[in-house]
Amino acid sequence: MTSFDTPQPLNVWRALLALSVVFVMLATTGWTAVHSHRETTALAGSRAAWSHGRLHGHALPDVNASPTRLARFFASLTAHDRTRLADRYALAVGNMNGAPVALRYQANRIALGQARKVELKRMHDKRLSASGQQEAGRRMHRFTDLMSKDRQILAFDPEGTGRVAEVLGDLTHAQRVSVVVPGVDTDVLTFQKTNRRYTAPVGMAQSLHDAETAAAPGTRTAVIAWADYTAPSGLGVDAATAMRADDGAVRLNALLRALPGRAPVALFCHSYGSVLCGVAAHDLPARVTDIAVAASPGMRTSKASHLGTTARVWSMRDSTDWIQDVPYMEVGGLGHGADPVSRAFGARVLTAQDAKGHAGYFEPGTDSLRNLADVGVGAYRSVRCAGDDDGCRAGLSGTTTTGRA
Numbered sequence: 001m002t003s004f005d006t007p008q009p010l011n012v013w014r015a016l017l018a019l020s021v022v023f024v025m026l027a028t029t030g031w032t033a034v035h036s037h038r039e040t041t042a043l044a045g046s047r048a049a050w051s052h053g054r055l056h057g058h059a060l061p062d063v064n065a066s067p068t069r070l071a072r073f074f075a076s077l078t079a080h081d082r083t084r085l086a087d088r089y090a091l092a093v094g095n096m097n098g099a100p101v102a103l104r105y106q107a108n109r110i111a112l113g114q115a116r117k118v119e120l121k122r123m124h125d126k127r128l129s130a131s132g133q134q135e136a137g138r139r140m141h142r143f144t145d146l147m148s149k150d151r152q153i154l155a156f157d158p159e160g161t162g163r164v165a166e167v168l169g170d171l172t173h174a175q176r177v178s179v180v181v182p183g184v185d186t187d188v189l190t191f192q193k194t195n196r197r198y199t200a201p202v203g204m205a206q207s208l209h210d211a212e213t214a215a216a217p218g219t220r221t222a223v224i225a226w227a228d229y230t231a232p233s234g235l236g237v238d239a240a241t242a243m244r245a246d247d248g249a250v251r252l253n254a255l256l257r258a259l260p261g262r263a264p265v266a267l268f269c270h271s272y273g274s275v276l277c278g279v280a281a282h283d284l285p286a287r288v289t290d291i292a293v294a295a296s297p298g299m300r301t302s303k304a305s306h307l308g309t310t311a312r313v314w315s316m317r318d319s320t321d322w323i324q325d326v327p328y329m330e331v332g333g334l335g336h337g338a339d340p341v342s343r344a345f346g347a348r349v350l351t352a353q354d355a356k357g358h359a360g361y362f363e364p365g366t367d368s369l370r371n372l373a374d375v376g377v378g379a380y381r382s383v384r385c386a387g388d389d390d391g392c393r394a395g396l397s398g399t400t401t402t403g404r405a
Contacts, residue, residue: 042115043157046091053089055081063092067258070098086110095155097258101171108153115158116143142188155228155255162188163229165255166202168209169222172260178212178223178376180205180362181252183271183295184239186231199359201225207362208268211373219377222263226252232272239272240334242279242300249280257285266290266376267311270361271323274299275336282308290314292375294352294361294368295323298336304346312396314375315340315347316368316386318355341386348392350375351384 053060061073074082082100086093086107093099094107122128122136139162146153146164155165171177182201192202205225212221229248232238256265265288269277277291278299284291291307292314293299304313317324328339338345352368355361361368367384374382385392 042159043091043095046089050089050092055085060085063096065098067098070096071100074098074100074103090114091157094153095157097254101152101154101167101260104154105152105167108156109147109149111156111158112143112147112153115156116140116147118158119143138189142191145192154224157228158188160187160230161233162191163227164188164191165228166191166205166225167222168205168225170220171222171224173220174222174261174263175220176212176216176222176377177259177261177263177265178205178208178221179226179252179256179265179267180208180223181226181248181267181269181273181277182231183273184232184234186227188227191225191227196359198362198364201227204268204270204362207364207369208372208376211364211369212376215370215373215379215382216377221377223376224255226255228252228255229276239297242275242333242336245272245276245279245300248276249283252276252280253283253285256288259287262287264289264378266292268372268376269293269296271295271358272297274340278307278336281311284309284311286310289378290375292316292350292372293340293347294355294372295321295358296336296340297323297326298328298330298338299340300330300337302338303344304340313340313347314350314371314383314392315345316350316352316355316361316371317341318352318357318361318368321352321355321358323358348394349386350392351386 047063050060050063061069082103083106086103087110090107090111094104094111096104119136119140123133123140125133128136152167153164154167155163157163180201182204186201190200193200197203198207202225205223209221209223212223229251230244232244238244259265267277267288267290269291274293274296275298277293278301281291288311290312291309294316296315299307301307307313327335328337329335330337340347341349350371352361354366355368356363356366360366363369371383374380380393380396383392
């Protein structure tokens with residue numbers, strides 16, 4: 001297999017070139033792009049309404065209460081009362097960690113319907129440019145797709161470029177849960193694609209779910225396509241810093257702590273998503289057993305052992321992936337640290353043969369997807385290590401009873 005360690009002098013020259021480009025961008029655009037953040041208007045409005053709401057004369061619990069407190073509250077209600085709250089505070093309930101997942105699906109279907117009506121009006125709003133009306137039409141069609149009865153939308157926020165998370169499988173009764181964390185240019189319009197479908201979060205999650213079912217037919221699995229953070233747009237300043245990852249890590253950990261059941265959870269972090277997972281690692285709940293990163297620009301640390309997690313750390317990169325040419329370093333907040341597939345980093349390195357470049361790690365039939373699926377179902381003895389040795393499986397024999405022989 002190809003060695004993943006790049007000669008040091010080449011790394012230095014790449015780093016200098018990349019940093020010079022970044023500093024030019026900072027000088028011309030300023031730091032506002034990475035510092036500006038606020039809670040979106042529609043969601044904030046729904047949460048504020050909940051905070052002032054009452055049910056049968058009693059105040060509703062704090063919208064920021066712990067998932068355990070909120071779960072107890074919803075469990076105490078009748079089905080009719082839960083539906084009333086979902087109807088009245090759709091966005092708040094649909095994004096509420098601690099609310100029953102089935103109720104979140106119901107609330108988000110309502111919120112999607114409301115957002116769809118807004119976009120229908122915008123399609124014919126003469127105050128908008130032709131391109132603005134066209135984008136409204138694209139959003140309207142996307143919201144319509146997400147409203148389908150067979151879709152399980154766990155989180156939805158229509159503001160800005162939009163945030164969304166979708167569940168494949170039975171999350172409540174799953175024996176294994178996987179979370180796909182995507183990278184740059186992820187929003188409500190790129191959440192799924194018709195062409196190159198496995199490069200988008202929905203396609204990634206569907207492909208992984210199918211592969212996990214094939215790897216362990218007797219195991220109940222659920223996969224979450226998690227695009228519920230504001231990802232960087234393009235390869236600019238946001239992508240070169242951890243600002244988006246910092247916010248996303250808080251949101252990811254909040255979700256993980258609220259997941260139902262006790263099933264082991266594995267994170268599958270692609271490209272900038274691996275930066276987010278690296279930032280989130282120190283605060284992950286104990287049920288997160290594995291973090292697998294693909295096409296990573298770094299995890300904001302020099303070694304896997306410095307991530308501050310008990311989860312196993314896996315990494316992979318295809319030999320044709322352009323990400324290998326980025327400078328693996330961090331200077332003054334720019335860059336994301338060491339190369340996760342280098343020996344010095346200390347992750348368990350998996351083969352990614354036939355991964356089809358930077359965006360093709362979830363393509364059916366690839367070694368990369370088979371390896372990710374084996375990690376997801378805990379079939380560690382079945383994974384294929386990079387470098388023609390069994391180093392990535394060291395110490396893991398006998399840890400699973402499922403997977404391919």
